[in-house]
Amino acid sequence: MAQQTEEVKSLIVVRVRGTISAHKETRETLELLRLTHTNHAILIDSRPAYKGMLQRVNNYVTWGEPTKEMIIALLLKRGRLAGNKKLAEHIEATGYKSIDELADAILSCKVAYKNLPDIEARFKLHPPSKGYHGTTKNSFRAGGEAGYRGGAINDLVKRMV
Secondary structure (H helix, E strand, O other), rough: OOOOOOOOEEEEEEEEOOOOOOOOOHHHHHHHOOOOOOOOEEEEEEHHHHHHHHHOOOOOEEEEEEOHHHHHHHHHHEEOOOOOEEOOOEEEEOOOOOOOHHHHHHHOOOOHHHHOOOOOOOOEEOOOOOOOOOOOEEEEOOOOOOEEHHHHHHHHHHHHH
């Protein structure tokens, strides 16, 4: 049987719900993803291991494929180094010359954002301006906010940055 090779894409994952009544496995998976609070976001690639983790916590997070402009906005406004220093002011510490070059590397999955030196692996975002458009308990396809949303993640993150 021929195996299909799927291209690796960059994903942005945002936690939209708390875990008061969540199962233990769900809470542990959220900790492994470094999503310890609501309105935190991470940048990952679309490996099968990450996809399995996202399926386990799909009622508590939303995810999709970001654009280059959205990655640049996240890095400029919410990217932090160790010691809460702004990433935009100390970009040389990551080994890249500009934010644009780093965003290209992240989008094409040439570098994992969490593996950059002295980097804070998550983005601490604001709640979305004008609130969530649906309930956080339902999936995006059912009119809610949780689960896979594809390119529509950019609209949500833009309101949260």
